Amino acid sequence: MQKQHYNELSRIFLRLSRFDHLNAIASWDMSTMMPANGSQARGEALAELSVLRHQILSDKKMARLIDAAAQENLDDVERANLEEINRQYQNAILLPDSLVEEQSLVGSRCEHGWRTQRPANDWQGFSTNLKEVVRVSREEAQFRSQAQGLSPYDALLDKYEPGITSNKLDGLFGSLRDWLPGLLQRVIDKQAAETVIIPEGPFATEKQRQLGLDVMGVLGFDFAGGRLDVSAHPFCGGVPEDVRITTRYNQDELFTALFGVIHETGHARYEQNLPRPWLGQPVALARSMAIHESQSLFFEMQLGRSAAFQQLLLPKIISHFGQQPAFELSNLVKLSQRVERGLIRVDADEISYPAHVVLRYEIERALISGDIDVDDIPALWDEKMQEWLGLSTAGDYRNGCMQDIHWTDGSFGYFPSYTLGAMYAAQLFAAARRALPELDTQIAEGDLEPLFTWLKQNIWQHGSRFSTSQLISNATGEDLNPLYFRKHLESRYL
Amino acid sequence: MQKQHYNELSRIFLRLSRFDHLNAIASWDMSTMMPANGSQARGEALAELSVLRHQILSDKKMARLIDAAAQENLDDVERANLEEINRQYQNAILLPDSLVEEQSLVGSRCEHGWRTQRPANDWQGFSTNLKEVVRVSREEAQFRSQAQGLSPYDALLDKYEPGITSNKLDGLFGSLRDWLPGLLQRVIDKQAAETVIIPEGPFATEKQRQLGLDVMGVLGFDFAGGRLDVSAHPFCGGVPEDVRITTRYNQDELFTALFGVIHETGHARYEQNLPRPWLGQPVALARSMAIHESQSLFFEMQLGRSAAFQQLLLPKIISHFGQQPAFELSNLVKLSQRVERGLIRVDADEISYPAHVVLRYEIERALISGDIDVDDIPALWDEKMQEWLGLSTAGDYRNGCMQDIHWTDGSFGYFPSYTLGAMYAAQLFAAARRALPELDTQIAEGDLEPLFTWLKQNIWQHGSRFSTSQLISNATGEDLNPLYFRKHLESRYL
Known part of the structure; x- marks a missing residue:
């Protein structure tokens, strides 16, 4: 049986993927x-x-091609690809061209301004641009809401995490509110009794870069197919x-850049190991933002901050920066697992991190629904920081609501992915540990291939072939279960 | 009177310029x-x-729009723009889509291979790719030849230098053959009697980079609108x-990178000063490849290697590399004006440079006409190098016919621009000197604004508003006259 309609769609999406390539490089x-x-x-x-x-996506022949392709004799991968094609198409036709162009313009203006406004603590200048971004994002949410029968904010969530709603998030995040502040306090009290030696700097940028490259190598990053550079807000692109x-470097401090690099390497290995034979087709793309984040957090939190990994890291740190009292195994473990209430999400430890996410989730949901406006953000931010972490950001925009790049280009609905990702990561690591009884020894000895093979087989090689729920069930034997995250934190920190 | 057709064309070309932007950045x-x-x-x-x-360019409505726009009430700039629009259109419709795609593919494969094949002296591997490039370039030349009533090679020349033919080039380059080898010998004999102190390295890459940035600043490069980086073959892009x-750095030697940077800064200032109000339209583009090269050679040869400029350069070199016997004014002048027969075009002095160009011109013309094939290139290269410069490249492909990037992506017809550019540069500098009686003093004192203002007023700000011939006549009072180049060489070197 012929597959001519499917094949035509496949050619169209190959072409789109080439334009996406240019977008990725020009954005990087x-x-x-x-x-x-x-x-x-x-x-x-x-x-x-x-x-x-x-x-291209909203061409009027698309609906007919998709309908006709659905009648063709497709194998499982092709059928999954067709589903992803249809999702992209449905997402695209929701929005008029003029809105898409406006979003891109106001987004890049706001992001560019942010690069200088954030260091200058210039909320006035930034909020002027952000209002434009919020205005077009609300328009987008309205269009999506009407077409999908979801609330405006849920319609934005669906872009990043198909299947997730604020109802489900309220459940997952609500339970955090029950146990996380208490755990945080207990861990902080426990750590207050410990002695930790802070490494003495300065740590030259170039040496930090070399250490980062070294660790990326250990983590299997393919340098013939990628690079490490510097940006204001670390990301994985290309x-x-x-x-x-x-990443970004601070000469006074070693670990932010190092664990940042480990984090982004998790994203990178997922991308570098997406299914090659399907590249150029939607089915070859990463499953979702939360699954992407689960890989970076798997690398940074589950693997990177484990005691076993510190054994591997210690001689590398010494080889780049020389010996000093702080560079001793038990101290390094304490440094990697240090819990502290702080203002900055990307610097947060894994216990307080969800507080940063829930705060943003609540604010952006209210912003999109119209319950609040941009001018209300600083006061709300301060209030919620006080509530969750007992810290104030009054007047400190740069370390408060201006710290993240996400809202500058209108990525509302993205933040929840971070905590979903942390939950998936804990669940995946627990499954990998069951499959690899010698895991801690292997990690300490630098024999990471078994772990990466497990990830490749269970996550990376599948692209978007399965739904998030299927993917996680296949890999771990059950759907998302936030208990693994709680168990992980309790067993590591208590 | 309405200009609706012109305005529609203008919108189409603005859109094209945005795609060209992405092409420029992804290529860089x-x-x-x-x-x-x-x-x-x-x-x-x-x-x-x-x-x-x-x-987009070959859409069937284009011909109708161009014809209709020609009837509209356009001002001079709009009319010049329409002419450039028409030239781009005519160039585009000559070639079938499949050929354009094939050219891009075989070109990028050949260029990419060259990056490793050249250092490996791998002519075998390189020539396999180059044959594909020549095949599609000959096809292109055939299409152009039939449409334009030019010989195949002349049709390629016309892409880079509208109005130039091999007939005219034979005249210009033929006269070089009469006087240049004799001049070269006299200068080499004269310089053999002089003592020159060679600077002692090593010259750390980072310091060379800092010196380059410093000199770019003196030359007015706008760093808020540009960058300096490293590539195998120096170029000006973006x-x-x-x-x-x-640029590219060699730790043993200081001047190649430095004068390379000065050269590219000439290209860059032309680009940075193209007429802002017309940006996005073809009339805002640089006039031609030879005019572009005239700006880089104006900077490198006319200005950069002048005795006056060495006064400006000397303290900068010393501030980056410290004092040493070679860093003394008269010695620096000798170093900048050193004439030597060599294998590498980009390292050639301004007297022997045209020999490298004429050699390539003769080979590529024969290659496109089919008189020779790719396999004939190495022997011909060796023969012509012997004839012009008395040097052999037998077996030394990397310093012979594999040294340049140009042919890898099929830019046949480009090389003559270099020597046309040298001729334009000499003629322009002579005109600037007439307009600025204190020029040498100004240069020595670092007061370069008058010279750059002259260039801006006479060349940069006009984009493609005038034909090359008009542009040069307006700036210098006469059409291209190769005598200025000869006079320049004789007065500097004899």
Whole structure:
């Protein structure tokens, strides 16, 4: 039986993936290489590309092709691909071209401004741009809401985590509110009685970079298909064939950049190991934002901050920075597992991290529903920081509501992925541990291949072939179960 | 009177310029940042973009729009823009989509291979790819030849230098053959009697980079709208709002990278000063390849290697590398004006440089016409190097016919621009000197603004508003006159 309609769709999406490649590289460049005055032209070029993408996806022949392809004799992978194709198509036709172009323009203006406004603590300047972003994001949410029969905010959530709703999140995050603040306090009290030696700097940027490259090598990063660079906000970008991760360095302190690199390497290995034969098709893409984050947190939190991994790390740190009293195994373990209430999400330990996420989730949900406006954000931020972590951000925008890049380009609905990812990561690591009884010994000895093979077989190689729920059930024997996350924290920190 | 057809064309070309922006950045990235295994996907993405560009340009409504716009009431700039629009359109419709895509694919494969094949002196591997490039370039030349009534090679020349033919080049280059080898010998004999102190290295890459940035600053490069990076083959890329120049460093030697940077800064300032109000339209583009090269050679040869400029350069070199006997004014002048027969075009002095160009011109012309094949290149190269410079490249492909990037992506017809550029540069500098009687003093004192203002007023700000011939006549009072180049060489070197 012929598959001509499916094949035509497949050619269209291959073409789109090539335009996405250019978008990925030009966006990476914008955050790592581009000089300040290149911003406007770059924003316009990316906006033009996003209009083109939208035009191709919303061509009127698409619906007919998708319907016809669904009648063809497709194998399992092709059928999963068709489902992803349909999801992209449905997402695209919801929005008029003019809105897509406007989103890209106001987003890149806001993001670019943020690069200088954040260090200047310039909330006034930033909020002017952010209001525009919120305005077009609300418009987007309205369009999606009407088409999908979801609330406006749930319709944005669905872009990043198909199947997740604020109802489900309230359940998952509500239970956090029950046990997490108490655990946090107990761990802080426990750690207050311990002695920790803080490493003495300065730690030269170039040496930190070399250490990062070294650890990326241990973690299996393929340097013939990727790079490490510097950006204001660390990210993993590029394309599966050429994955670009970034970090940022602080000469006074060693671990932020190091664990940042380990985190992004988790994202990178997922991308580098997506199913090669299907590359260019939607089914070859990473399953979802939360699954992506589960891989980075698997690397950073489950693996990277484990006591076993510190054994592997210690001689590398010494080889780059020389010996000093802080560089001793039990101290290194304490440093990697130090819990502290702080203002900055990306620097947060894994216990307080969910507090940062729930705060953002509640604010962005209210922002999109129209319950609050941009001008209300700083006061609400301060209030929720006090409530969860007992810290104030009054007047300190740069370390408060201006610290993240996400809202600048309108990625509302993304933040919950971080905590979903942490939950998936804990569940996956527990499953890997069951499958690999010698895991801790292997990690300490640097024999990481068995663990990476497990991830490759259970997560990476599947792309978007299965739904998130199927993928996790296949890998771990059950659907998302937040108990693993709680058990992980309690067993590591108590 | 309405200009609706012109305005519609103008919108189409603005859109194209945004795709060209992405092409420029992704191409820059490919030469400076991309890891080896990113090559195939990048090649495919760029090929897709070039097909898109070609499809937009060759849309069947274009001819009608251009005809209708020609009847509208356009001002001078709009009319010049329409002419450039028409030239791009005519160039585009000549070639079928499949050929455009094939060119991009075989070109990026050949260029990518060259990056490792050249250092490995692997002519066998390289020539396999080059044959494919020559095959599709001959096809292109055939299509152009039939449409334009030019010989196949002249039709390729016309892409880079509208109005130039091999007939005219034979005249210009033929006269070089009469006087240049004799001048070269006299200068070499004269310089043999002089004592020159060679600077003692090593010269650390990072210090060379800092010196380059320093000199770029003196030359007015706008760092808020551009960057300096490293690539195997130096070039000036990016877009007018974000100009990317590159160089390459050799720790044993200081001047190649330094004068390379000065050269590329000439290209860069032309780009950075193209007429802002017209950006996005073809009339805002640089006039031609030879005019572009005239700006880089104006910076490198006319200005950069002048005795006056060495006064400006000397303290900067000393501040980056410390004092040593070679760093003394008269010695620095000798070093900058040293003439030597050598194998490498980009390292050649300005007297022997045209020999490298004429050699390539004769070979590529024969290659396109079919008089010779790729396998004939090494022997011909060796023969002509012996004839012009008395040097052999037998077996030394990497320093012979594999030294340049140009042919790898099928840029046949480009090389003559270099020597045309040298001739334009000499003529322009002579005109600037007439307009600025204190020029040498100004240069020595670092007061370069008057010279740059002259260039801006006479060349940069005009984009493609005038034909090359008009532009040069307006700036210098006469059309291209190769006597200025000869006079320049004789007065500097004899």
